[in-house]
Amino acid sequence: MTQTQQYIDANRDRFLAExxxxxxxxxxxxxxxxxxSVRQTAEWVANNLRQAGADHVxxxxxxxxxxxxxxxxxxxSAPTVLVYGHYDVQPADPLELxxxxxxxxxxxxxxIFARGACDDKGQVFMHVKAFEAMLASGELACxxxxxxxxxxxxxxxxxxxxVASNKDLLKADVILISDxxxxxxxxxxxxxxLRGLSYMEVAVQGPNRDLHSGVYGGAVANxxxxxxxxxxxxxDEFNHITIPGFYDGVLDLSASDRAAxxxxxxxxxxxxxxxxxxxxxxxxxxxxxERASIRPTLDVNGIWGGYTGEGAxxxxxxxxxxxxxxxxxxxxxxxxxxxxxxxxxISIAPKGVKVSVKAHHxxxxxxxxxxxxxxxxxxxxxxxxxxxxxxxxRGGGSIPIVALFEKELGVKSILMGFGLDTDAIHSPNExxxxxxxxxxxxxxxxxxxxxxxxxx
Amino acid sequence: MTQTQQYIDANRDRFLAExxxxxxxxxxxxxxxxxxSVRQTAEWVANNLRQAGADHVxxxxxxxxxxxxxxxxxxxSAPTVLVYGHYDVQPADPLELxxxxxxxxxxxxxxIFARGACDDKGQVFMHVKAFEAMLASGELACxxxxxxxxxxxxxxxxxxxxVASNKDLLKADVILISDxxxxxxxxxxxxxxLRGLSYMEVAVQGPNRDLHSGVYGGAVANxxxxxxxxxxxxxDEFNHITIPGFYDGVLDLSASDRAAxxxxxxxxxxxxxxxxxxxxxxxxxxxxxERASIRPTLDVNGIWGGYTGEGAxxxxxxxxxxxxxxxxxxxxxxxxxxxxxxxxxISIAPKGVKVSVKAHHxxxxxxxxxxxxxxxxxxxxxxxxxxxxxxxxRGGGSIPIVALFEKELGVKSILMGFGLDTDAIHSPNExxxxxxxxxxxxxxxxxxxxxxxxxx
Numbered sequence: 001m002t003q004t005q006q007y008i009d010a011n012r013d014r015f016l017a018e019x020x021x022x023x024x025x026x027x028x029x030x031x032x033x034x035x036x037s038v039r040q041t042a043e044w045v046a047n048n049l050r051q052a053g054a055d056h057v058x059x060x061x062x063x064x065x066x067x068x069x070x071x072x073x074x075x076x077s078a079p080t081v082l083v084y085g086h087y088d089v090q091p092a093d094p095l096e097l098x099x100x101x102x103x104x105x106x107x108x109x110x111x112i113f114a115r116g117a118c119d120d121k122g123q124v125f126m127h128v129k130a131f132e133a134m135l136a137s138g139e140l141a142c143x144x145x146x147x148x149x150x151x152x153x154x155x156x157x158x159x160x161x162x163v164a165s166n167k168d169l170l171k172a173d174v175i176l177i178s179d180x181x182x183x184x185x186x187x188x189x190x191x192x193x194l195r196g197l198s199y200m201e202v203a204v205q206g207p208n209r210d211l212h213s214g215v216y217g218g219a220v221a222n223x224x225x226x227x228x229x230x231x232x233x234x235x236d237e238f239n240h241i242t243i244p245g246f247y248d249g250v251l252d253l254s255a256s257d258r259a260a261x262x263x264x265x266x267x268x269x270x271x272x273x274x275x276x277x278x279x280x281x282x283x284x285x286x287x288x289x290e291r292a293s294i295r296p297t298l299d300v301n302g303i304w305g306g307y308t309g310e311g312a313x314x315x316x317x318x319x320x321x322x323x324x325x326x327x328x329x330x331x332x333x334x335x336x337x338x339x340x341x342x343x344x345x346i347s348i349a350p351k352g353v354k355v356s357v358k359a360h361h362x363x364x365x366x367x368x369x370x371x372x373x374x375x376x377x378x379x380x381x382x383x384x385x386x387x388x389x390x391x392x393x394r395g396g397g398s399i400p401i402v403a404l405f406e407k408e409l410g411v412k413s414i415l416m417g418f419g420l421d422t423d424a425i426h427s428p429n430e431x432x433x434x435x436x437x438x439x440x441x442x443x444x445x446x447x448x449x450x451x452x453x454x455x456x
Numbered sequence: 457m458t459q460t461q462q463y464i465d466a467n468r469d470r471f472l473a474e475x476x477x478x479x480x481x482x483x484x485x486x487x488x489x490x491x492x493s494v495r496q497t498a499e500w501v502a503n504n505l506r507q508a509g510a511d512h513v514x515x516x517x518x519x520x521x522x523x524x525x526x527x528x529x530x531x532x533s534a535p536t537v538l539v540y541g542h543y544d545v546q547p548a549d550p551l552e553l554x555x556x557x558x559x560x561x562x563x564x565x566x567x568i569f570a571r572g573a574c575d576d577k578g579q580v581f582m583h584v585k586a587f588e589a590m591l592a593s594g595e596l597a598c599x600x601x602x603x604x605x606x607x608x609x610x611x612x613x614x615x616x617x618x619v620a621s622n623k624d625l626l627k628a629d630v631i632l633i634s635d636x637x638x639x640x641x642x643x644x645x646x647x648x649x650l651r652g653l654s655y656m657e658v659a660v661q662g663p664n665r666d667l668h669s670g671v672y673g674g675a676v677a678n679x680x681x682x683x684x685x686x687x688x689x690x691x692d693e694f695n696h697i698t699i700p701g702f703y704d705g706v707l708d709l710s711a712s713d714r715a716a717x718x719x720x721x722x723x724x725x726x727x728x729x730x731x732x733x734x735x736x737x738x739x740x741x742x743x744x745x746e747r748a749s750i751r752p753t754l755d756v757n758g759i760w761g762g763y764t765g766e767g768a769x770x771x772x773x774x775x776x777x778x779x780x781x782x783x784x785x786x787x788x789x790x791x792x793x794x795x796x797x798x799x800x801x802i803s804i805a806p807k808g809v810k811v812s813v814k815a816h817h818x819x820x821x822x823x824x825x826x827x828x829x830x831x832x833x834x835x836x837x838x839x840x841x842x843x844x845x846x847x848x849x850r851g852g853g854s855i856p857i858v859a860l861f862e863k864e865l866g867v868k869s870i871l872m873g874f875g876l877d878t879d880a881i882h883s884p885n886e887x888x889x890x891x892x893x894x895x896x897x898x899x900x901x902x903x904x905x906x907x908x909x910x911x912x
Contacts, residue, residue, distance in 0.1 A: 208732030214853025276664030397670025
């Protein structure tokens with residue numbers, strides 16, 4: 001056993017206690033009422049990083065929440081690993097669905113329950129503790145830089161500017177990120193692909209005011225009925241998206257890649273049972289894993305219009321609205337998809353309504369080659385600590401800054417996360433396994449030593 | 457000129473002043489916060505009816521708001537007219553869209569602006585004042601009974617029981633109701649048909665919790681997308697409703713009836729301009745008037761699900777909901793349509809979701825024959841006071857108690873209303889014309905004398 005691992009074992013309890021403190025501060029970036037707590041969290045991270053032994057630890061101010069920076073340059077000839085993570089968290093509502101208050105962490109059945117336990121505090125903190133252990137043991141094989149932001153849950157608006165303005169400071173050979181999941185605690189995996197995102201908001205206007213549905217029903221276009229028809233038309237009977245040009249940029253997987261993906265362990269019964277559904281549902285010709293990772297999608301995230309209170313109101317409303325987002329795959333372009341959606345949606349509106357479309361933040365899809373040394377270093381590290389080689393998976397979610405990093409810094413990211421899909425991120429009762437927290441801290445030092453070795 | 461008309465002319469200002477007092481009391485039956493005001497309004501009506509000269513005026517208590525009753529039996533051999541109306545009003549929200557407070561009536565451009573001005577206080581009050589004038593002038597040709605309820609806007613839940621339990625008290629030859637509209641102030645009309653109503657509420661459940669749309673999007677059924685598809689499927693490309701058996705009960709109009717209906721004056725440009733739409737929209741093969749009156753319809757009155765706040769949230773929600781109502785025509789049955797809708801909606805749900813359906817209050821469609829003496833009496837009365845014969849029209853809205861009256865009392869209702877479609881009932885800035893208020897008071901006595909004459 002390495003000295004790093006001995007150090008980790010000797011300090012397990014303190015590591016956990018510190019994580020619980022980290023989880024207690026409600027760093028909800030989406031809600032202005034918590035702005036003070038978000039800043040407080042940034043300061044907590046900076047202090048902890050400082051105590052772990054990092055140099056030049058500081059808060060880099062932005063137009064929004066600060067980015068925590070710190071570094072340790074041990075050897076100019078060694079490769080440099082840039083660790084990215086975020087200290088902000090999703091809002092916790094609906095609060096009534098939490099078994100325990102979201103910012104009062106509890107440990108039950110080997111799981112740490114709190115908002116941010118997995119996404120991303122538990123995961124980013126593994127890196128700070130692994131760093132502390134490697135440094136204290138004199139076994140830090142690579143130079144390391146930390147860039148931990150506070151706006152990931154609200155679109156990382158200010159990160160791009162920071163990165164573009166600090167290319168020298170952030171110069172590195174690889175970016176290491178833990179904000180994704182493994183397949184299961186006995187089936188390690190590495191996310192080699194992320195889907196992109198295009199997020200639209202539409203409004204459909206019928207008459208210029210709410211109308212009595214008896215006097216006018218049947219004679220004028222009802223914007224809710226029309227919106228439903230327009231949304232329904234965006235998929236055909238095979239659940240294939242009908243927007244013209246939508247699939248043009250899609251890089252289809254080779255037959256061998258699909259065959260390899262089909263080997264990924266997946267328990268359909270358990271998946272359906274966990275979600276309480278009778279059946280999965282998606283694009284004809286693709287498996288569930290493929291539908292959730294290498295195929296683009298279109299989901300309505302929210303819809304509203306007309307009377308939504310108690311009882312009945314016979315109104316033919318003036319307006320109907322929806323938020324619609326699309327997950328994209330390489331090489332679809334987020335801006336191009338936004339344009340295609342907008343043109344198409346406006347074109348399918350019937351004459352009796354007016355339609356408006358606006359775009360929210362998007363992000364590009366991403367792919368990391370499995371023959372890269374970064375992937376090899378991570379794969380070997382997981383093989384060591386899990387006792388079996390990890391499966392390369394394509395993630396369903398988007399981390400837009402990964403494409404941003406490649407564009408601005410010319411550096412690829414390795415997504416070596418330790419969460420589980422069942423951790424309920426973005427949902428009530430989010431949690432993170434003690435197993436996963438400690439396994440991550442144990443694995444990260446192997447990545448560093450592997451990466452150093454493979455870089456020679 | 458009759459003495460009745462002289463009396464009306466001499467008391468015009470007082471009639472209006474009393475109406476404004478009536479309008480000031482916020483009798484919002486849907487909102488428990490106004491229960492006291494609703495009762496206060498009932499008492500105001502009873503007092504006014506008493507002062508007008510009616511006998512046995514009292515509040516008939518129900519499980520909800522009281523029904524105001526009063527009568528004048530002038531001649532056992534004369535026919536008896538039962539006058540129905542309601543003293544409760546719709547809620548006024550959204551308040552910010554009113555130019556003046558909804559319960560502080562103002563008169564502008566010959567229009568009385570207030571919630572309830574047309575629906576139904578202005579209209580029912582015409583009957584109380586016409587009665588007062590006829591009685592004071594010794595020209596009351598028929599016996600008259602008043603039944604004015606306080607729950608029409610919330611479904612008249614307790615009226616059915618009252619009517620069924622008081623058949624002797626309410627014995628009459630015809631029921632006279634003013635709660636509908638004429639085509640224009642120079643184009644009188646009588647509503648000889650009303651559409652029925654079936655009002656459904658549906659819920660679609662996908663996964664058992666909100667999910668991250670990146671991790672699960674494309675792999676599981678999104679209940680909002682599914683709900684949109686199910687709703688969209690309820691109409692075909694000709695805007696014909698696709699529920700099996702839906703049209704089975706529909707009594708098609710004869711070619712001559714359709715030809716007569718096509719003669720109804722209708723200004724499509726003005727209609728579209730008033731509503732701010734480029735084009736009307738409805739069932740292929742039918743005119744706008746037909747679509748809004750003699751054809752059944754399906755409208756979504758409200759829809760909601762997922763994230764509906766500011767900005768973007770990448771959620772694949774657990775639930776989606778909609779309120780859907782159908783206007784029915786003779787001889788469709790409200791209960792049967794409710795059953796057909798429920799069966800069909802559940803049957804079209806795909807396997808990845810669970811669907812639940814519940815029904816709110818409905819009502820039957822209604823038809824009054826134009827060769828009846830009641831219709832003739834009203835038609836002649838309008839011909840006298842407007843100088844031209846009225847057009848028989850089929851109304852789009854539902855007044856469910858009309859079918860109830862026929863069922864329980866065996867009596868037809870004549871819908872001799874004096875409102876206009878532009879009066880904005882159920883909307884902000886509801887109003888009623890001074891012209892219409894006084895024309896109604898002038899016309900009602902002619903109905904009474906005609907009806908007496910035609911009954912001999």
